[in-house]
Amino acid sequence: MPTVQPPPDPEQHPRVKAVFDDMRATRHTDYVNRFWRTLAFDPDLLERTWAEVKQVMATPSHLDPLTKEMVYIAVSVANGCGYCVHSHTASARAKGMTEAQHAELLAVIAVAGKTNHLVTALQVPVDPVFDAAR
Amino acid sequence: MPTVQPPPDPEQHPRVKAVFDDMRATRHTDYVNRFWRTLAFDPDLLERTWAEVKQVMATPSHLDPLTKEMVYIAVSVANGCGYCVHSHTASARAKGMTEAQHAELLAVIAVAGKTNHLVTALQVPVDPVFDAAR
Amino acid sequence: MPTVQPPPDPEQHPRVKAVFDDMRATRHTDYVNRFWRTLAFDPDLLERTWAEVKQVMATPSHLDPLTKEMVYIAVSVANGCGYCVHSHTASARAKGMTEAQHAELLAVIAVAGKTNHLVTALQVPVDPVFDAAR
Amino acid sequence: MPTVQPPPDPEQHPRVKAVFDDMRATRHTDYVNRFWRTLAFDPDLLERTWAEVKQVMATPSHLDPLTKEMVYIAVSVANGCGYCVHSHTASARAKGMTEAQHAELLAVIAVAGKTNHLVTALQVPVDPVFDAAR
Amino acid sequence: MPTVQPPPDPEQHPRVKAVFDDMRATRHTDYVNRFWRTLAFDPDLLERTWAEVKQVMATPSHLDPLTKEMVYIAVSVANGCGYCVHSHTASARAKGMTEAQHAELLAVIAVAGKTNHLVTALQVPVDPVFDAAR
Amino acid sequence: MPTVQPPPDPEQHPRVKAVFDDMRATRHTDYVNRFWRTLAFDPDLLERTWAEVKQVMATPSHLDPLTKEMVYIAVSVANGCGYCVHSHTASARAKGMTEAQHAELLAVIAVAGKTNHLVTALQVPVDPVFDAAR
Numbered sequence: 001m002p003t004v005q006p007p008p009d010p011e012q013h014p015r016v017k018a019v020f021d022d023m024r025a026t027r028h029t030d031y032v033n034r035f036w037r038t039l040a041f042d043p044d045l046l047e048r049t050w051a052e053v054k055q056v057m058a059t060p061s062h063l064d065p066l067t068k069e070m071v072y073i074a075v076s077v078a079n080g081c082g083y084c085v086h087s088h089t090a091s092a093r094a095k096g097m098t099e100a101q102h103a104e105l106l107a108v109i110a111v112a113g114k115t116n117h118l119v120t121a122l123q124v125p126v127d128p129v130f131d132a133a134r
Numbered sequence: 135m136p137t138v139q140p141p142p143d144p145e146q147h148p149r150v151k152a153v154f155d156d157m158r159a160t161r162h163t164d165y166v167n168r169f170w171r172t173l174a175f176d177p178d179l180l181e182r183t184w185a186e187v188k189q190v191m192a193t194p195s196h197l198d199p200l201t202k203e204m205v206y207i208a209v210s211v212a213n214g215c216g217y218c219v220h221s222h223t224a225s226a227r228a229k230g231m232t233e234a235q236h237a238e239l240l241a242v243i244a245v246a247g248k249t250n251h252l253v254t255a256l257q258v259p260v261d262p263v264f265d266a267a268r
Numbered sequence: 269m270p271t272v273q274p275p276p277d278p279e280q281h282p283r284v285k286a287v288f289d290d291m292r293a294t295r296h297t298d299y300v301n302r303f304w305r306t307l308a309f310d311p312d313l314l315e316r317t318w319a320e321v322k323q324v325m326a327t328p329s330h331l332d333p334l335t336k337e338m339v340y341i342a343v344s345v346a347n348g349c350g351y352c353v354h355s356h357t358a359s360a361r362a363k364g365m366t367e368a369q370h371a372e373l374l375a376v377i378a379v380a381g382k383t384n385h386l387v388t389a390l391q392v393p394v395d396p397v398f399d400a401a402r
Numbered sequence: 403m404p405t406v407q408p409p410p411d412p413e414q415h416p417r418v419k420a421v422f423d424d425m426r427a428t429r430h431t432d433y434v435n436r437f438w439r440t441l442a443f444d445p446d447l448l449e450r451t452w453a454e455v456k457q458v459m460a461t462p463s464h465l466d467p468l469t470k471e472m473v474y475i476a477v478s479v480a481n482g483c484g485y486c487v488h489s490h491t492a493s494a495r496a497k498g499m500t501e502a503q504h505a506e507l508l509a510v511i512a513v514a515g516k517t518n519h520l521v522t523a524l525q526v527p528v529d530p531v532f533d534a535a536r
Numbered sequence: 537m538p539t540v541q542p543p544p545d546p547e548q549h550p551r552v553k554a555v556f557d558d559m560r561a562t563r564h565t566d567y568v569n570r571f572w573r574t575l576a577f578d579p580d581l582l583e584r585t586w587a588e589v590k591q592v593m594a595t596p597s598h599l600d601p602l603t604k605e606m607v608y609i610a611v612s613v614a615n616g617c618g619y620c621v622h623s624h625t626a627s628a629r630a631k632g633m634t635e636a637q638h639a640e641l642l643a644v645i646a647v648a649g650k651t652n653h654l655v656t657a658l659q660v661p662v663d664p665v666f667d668a669a670r
Numbered sequence: 671m672p673t674v675q676p677p678p679d680p681e682q683h684p685r686v687k688a689v690f691d692d693m694r695a696t697r698h699t700d701y702v703n704r705f706w707r708t709l710a711f712d713p714d715l716l717e718r719t720w721a722e723v724k725q726v727m728a729t730p731s732h733l734d735p736l737t738k739e740m741v742y743i744a745v746s747v748a749n750g751c752g753y754c755v756h757s758h759t760a761s762a763r764a765k766g767m768t769e770a771q772h773a774e775l776l777a778v779i780a781v782a783g784k785t786n787h788l789v790t791a792l793q794v795p796v797d798p799v800f801d802a803a804r
Contacts, residue, residue, distance in 0.1 A: 001533045003257045003357040004370065033261045035253055042371035048457075049252065049378075052450075056245045062234040067201050068242050074205045075246035075385070077791045078212030080348040080616040083253045084246070085793055086264040089539040100196045102540065103578035106791050108202045110585075110784045111190045112209035112218070117611070117783030118183065119169055119217045121747045121776050123137045123755055127167045130220040131403045135667045137759040138772065176773035182591075183780075186584075209787070211389045214482040214750040219391055223405040236406065237444035240389050244451075247385030248378045251477070255345045255374050257353055265537045269801045271525045271625040272638065301529045303521055310639035316722075317520065317646075323718075324513045330502040335469050336510050342473045343514035343653070346480030348616040351521045352514070354532040368464040376470050379458045380477035380486070386451065387437055387485045391405045395435045398488040399671045479657045482750040487659055491673040504674065505712035508657050512719075515653030516646045519745070523613045523642050525621055539793045569797045571789055585788065592781045598770045603737050604778050607744045611782035614748030619789045620782070622800040629802075636732040644738050647726045648745035648754070654719065655705055655753045659673045663703050666756040 002038045010040035019043075019050050026058050033087055066095045074109050136172045144174035153177075153184050160192050167221060200229045204239050211243050270306045278308035287311075287318050294326050301355060334363045338373050345377050404440045412442035421445075421452050428460050435489060468497045472507050479511050538574045546576035555579075555586050562594050569623060602631045606641050613645050672708045680710035689713075689720050696728050703757060736765045740775050747779050 011017040019040075020032050039046045057068055069092035076084035092102070145151040153174075154166050173180045191202055203226035210218035226236070279285040287308075288300050307314045325336055337360035344352035360370070413419040421442075422434050441448045459470055471494035478486035494504070547553040555576075556568050575582045593604055605628035612620035628638070681687040689710075690702050709716045727738055739762035746754035762772070 001257070001259065001528075003255065003354060003532075003534050004367070005534045031263060033263070034258050035249070035256070038256050038258050039252065041367070042374075045371055045375055048454075049249065052245055052454075053249065055450075056241045062232065062238045063204075063242070067204065068238075070197075070201065070205055071208045071239065071242045072246045073791070074208035075212045075243055076250055077787055078209045079247065079250040079254075080790055081250040081253055082790070082793055083258050083260055084250050085791060086260050086539060088246075089266070090264045098196065099540070099577070103581055104196045104202075105205065106578075106788060107190045107581055108197070108205045109209055109791055110788050111186055112206045112222075113213065113787035114780045114784035115169070115183070115187065116210055116213040116215040116218050117747055118173065118776060118780050119215055120213075120750055120752070121137065121743070121755060121779055122169070122172050123135070123752055124168050124172050124217050125135070126217055126220050126403075129165060129167075130224045130405075132223070132405050132407045135662075135669065137666075137668055137756060138769070139668045175769070176776075179773055179777055182588075186588075189584075207389070211385055214388055216388070216391055219389060220405060233406070233443070237447055240386060240444075241447055243389055244382045244386050248382035251345055251381030252374060252378050254348055254350070255341070255353060255377055257350055260537075264539075266539055266541045269525070269527065269796075269803065271523065271622060271800075271802050272635070273802045299531060301531070302526050303517070303524070306524050306526050307520065309635070310642075313639055313643055316725075317517070320513055320718075320722075321517065324509045330500065330506045331472075331510070335472065336506075338465075338469065339472055339476045339507065339510045340514045342476035343480045343511055344518055346477045347515065347518040347522075349518040349521055351526050351528055352518050354528050356514075357534070358532045366464065372464045372470075373473065375458045376465070376473045377477055379454055380474045380490075381481065383437070383451070383455065384478055384481040384483040384486050386441065387483055388481075389405065390437070390440050391403070392436050392440050392485050393403065394485055394488050394671075397433060397435070398492045398673075400491070400673050400675045475657070479653055482656055484656070484659055487657060488673060501674070501711070505715050508654060508712075509715055511657055512650045512654050516650035519613055519649030520642060520646050522616055522618070523609070523621060523645055525618055537793070537795065539791065567799060569799070571785070571792070571794050574792050574794050575788065585785070588781055589785065592777045598768065598774045599740075599778070603740065604774075606733075606737065606741055607775065607778045608782045610741045610744035611748045611779055612786055614745045615783065615786040615790075617786040617789055619794050619796055620786050622796050624782075625802070626800045634732065640732045640738075641741065643726045644733070644741045645745055647722055648742045648758075649749065651705070651719070651723065652746055652749040652751040652754050654709065655751055656749075657673065658705070658708050659671070660705050660708050660753050661671065662753055662756050665701060665703070666760045668759070 002034075004038065004041045006038045006041050010037055013040070013043060015043040015047060016040045019046055022054070023050060026054055035083065035087065066092060066097060069095055069097070070105050073105065074112075077109050078113065136168075138172065138175045140172045140175050144171055147174070147177055149177040149181060150174045153180055156188070157184060160188055169217065169221065200226060200231060203229055204231070204235075207239065208243050208246075212247065270302075272306060272309045274306045274309055278305055281308070281311060283311040283315060284308045287314055290322070291318060294322055303351065303355065334360060334365060337363055338365070338369075341373065342377050342380075346381065404436075406440060406443045408440045408443055412439055415442070415445055417445040417449060418442045421448055424456070425452060428456055437485065437489065468494060468499055471497055472499070472503075475507065476511050476514075480515065538570075540574065540577045542574045542577050546573055549576070549579060551579040551583060552576045555582055558590070559586060562590055571619065571623065602628060602633060605631055605633070609641065610645050610648075614649065672704075674708065674711045676708045676711055680707055683710070683713060685713040685717060686710045689716055692724070693720060696724055705753065705757065736762060736767060739765055739767070740771075743775065744779050744782075748783065 011020055024030055069088055072088040145154055158164055203222055206222040292298055337356055340356045413422055426432055471490055474490045547556055560566055605624055608624045681690055694700055739758055742758045
């Protein structure tokens with residue numbers, strides 16, 4: 001159960017319907033997942049959030065769509081957001097992630113999580129050569 | 135200052151020297167950064183950690199090297215490991231990350247961090263369609 | 269299922285009963301939620317935890333009760349504690365949080381989560397003007 | 403040192419200058435802090451981020467400005483973003499947060515952090531009464 | 537439901553069977569928990585992860601087995617990994633953790649979580665006396 | 671620099687002096703570290719926090735003092751609190767932690783961090799056998 005009461009028929013609200021229609025056209029699927037149906041409790045927040053997700057994730061850019069989904073999964077894992085891990089793993093698969101790539105992604109996330117903990121436990125000071133301005 | 139006292143001349147220890155030599159050959163650089171110099175306080179931990187990082191990050195695989203570095207950055211940002219963000223941003227640049235790709239990476243990490251917070255605040259239940267077994 | 273076995277009838281223990289009675293009187297409700305019923309497995313920990321929560325959250329102070337609940341929700345979201353998000357969202361509503369305020373709270377949490385990620389990814393050094401001693 | 407090279411004279415770029423000018427007018431101060439000066443390495447990201455922060459934090463709304471700053475601090479503390487804690491503590495003071503309110507805010511954040519850890523360690527299942535739809 | 541499709545009969549794969557057999561012999565139990573059954577979707581990742589867990593957690597060393605389980609629980613709580621909290625609490629009990637020790641462990645985790653939040657909110661600079669090299 | 675202005679001569683305040691005196695007697699050292707000197711900006715918060723830390727960490731109990739320090743380090747690492755990692759590593763050393771135990775502690779924290787990430791990425795459902803009530 002969510003912490004807000006999502007509207008039972010969200011598309012009766014014209015602004016919600018417009019967002020959902022754009023989402024269906026952008027993603028080439030009729031399915032609108034629960035995050036968006038829940039967020040529809042506030043059309044303002046829904047519109048602004050979708051505009052940003054569309055702009056960052058669904059607009060051709062300097063990173064390919066699958067790489068962006070894998071980065072999204074990585075952030076969601078480290079932040080412990082189970083729903084987000086599920087939804088973006090499904091998106092990554094829809095964008096062509098193979099099982100072998102998924103296993104590799106998990107291995108990178110795991111070793112990053114491990115060395116993050118080691119570095120924090122060791123409190124290693126930053127090397128001057130990492131200076132972006134050099 | 136780190137929480138352990140790294141050996142002043144770590145390469146006097148033959149197992150440490152072997153790891154550092156392999157690292158230099160693998161990474162095509164003479165520079166060994168402070169994380170490894172600090173971890174050298176325990177040759178066992180150094181050997182095992184390097185073996186894993188080399189295997190995951192420096193072995194040809196199903197993901198290209200730059201994608202792996204960007205995933206590493208993403209995990210490190212979400213875990214709040216400043217040193218790791220610095221060192222893997224430097225690695226990503228060394229592997230060809232352009233400034234435009236870097237900006238795009240930051241935008242994806244930022245929107246993921248944002249929606250992770252929204253989903254957790256809303257406590258959205260997982261959609262059955264995300265089931266990997268379907 | 270919890271990781272401890274909560275006592276089946278916790279109020280048979282006089283110290284537990286005293287805490288629950290004080291909780292009911294303080295909160296003006298008969299309902300004692302599962303966190304407290306679970307914590308009752310150790311009366312010491314229960315007593316000390318309730319004493320602190322009562323002192324911080326239920327004593328008139330320099331911040332109004334609803335603001336304190338919203339801060340509690342914010343911390344719980346960032347820490348990924350689903351139960352805590354649920355229980356304190358319910359408390360905030362009981363203290364008068366409107367749906368519009370809830371949406372606004374989510375928007376602030378979301379933008380904070382986003383810029384936290386951006387700042388960590390950028391590793392921005394602290395501005396001297398932020399010095400509290402200036 | 404940041405992970406990107408901020409432009410030495412960012413306001414030579416007209417889009418950056420426009421953002422900084424709007425920021426100065428909105429915040430009633432000439433000072434533009436390092437986060438924004440660093441983010442200026444990518445005018446797109448700068449514009450979009452400022453537009454959102456302005457919209458959420460600097461537009462009259464259902465929550466008063468000081469409450470929003472305190473929620474921002476709470477999220478930033480739980481996410482471990484030191485820079486963000488500094489900058490929003492400075493903002494909260496500029497918006498009237500007294501020392502007594504600050505101490506109270508810290509007490510709420512601390513007890514939330516504590517009970518978040520307890521609930522996660524106990525794995526307490528959510529009470530049905532927290533259902534927003536009831 | 538997990539994000540990968542675990543093999544329905546994982547022990548048909550000889551490398552998976554070898555890992556599970558070693559796990560049963562090492563842990564003195566026939567039960568192989570779901571984490572390992574899920575990870576079996578990639579025998580490489582399964583082998584490497586088990587080799588490390590066995591080496592760190594199930595090899596006689598400078599810390600006793602129960603202390604290591606309690607440290608594991610502590611990390612898992614702070615990282616918000618519910619499954620890990622459950623599985624390592626069960627392991628700690630199997631290694632002799634009493635209810636009183638469990639309550640004490642929770643109290644330490646709770647006060648650490650609390651002071652972590654306070655220190656981050658206060659941004660306390662590190663004392664020179666903590667220097668490991670002194 | 672901290673986010674509050676610590677009192678320049680905190681022990682002029684009798685309640686602060688009483689806390690510091692008790693701290694010196696309890697810990698058998700004259701040194702009062704910066705966390706407490708900073709927290710002295712609010713004598714209430716100082717008194718309550720020290721009372722809890724003393725009760726949990728410095729009172730004979732079911733866990734030995736070194737184990738408690740190692741659990742504290744583990745939580746602090748996972749929460750990314752650098753100051754806390756430093757101060758409790760120094761405390762653990764003062765309570766007898768050897769270099770070999772420290773290396774082992776880091777190895778446990780690292781593998782826990784790693785498997786936490788794997789489990790979250792896999793979204794493994796909890797095994798019924800972990801039920802504490804069985």
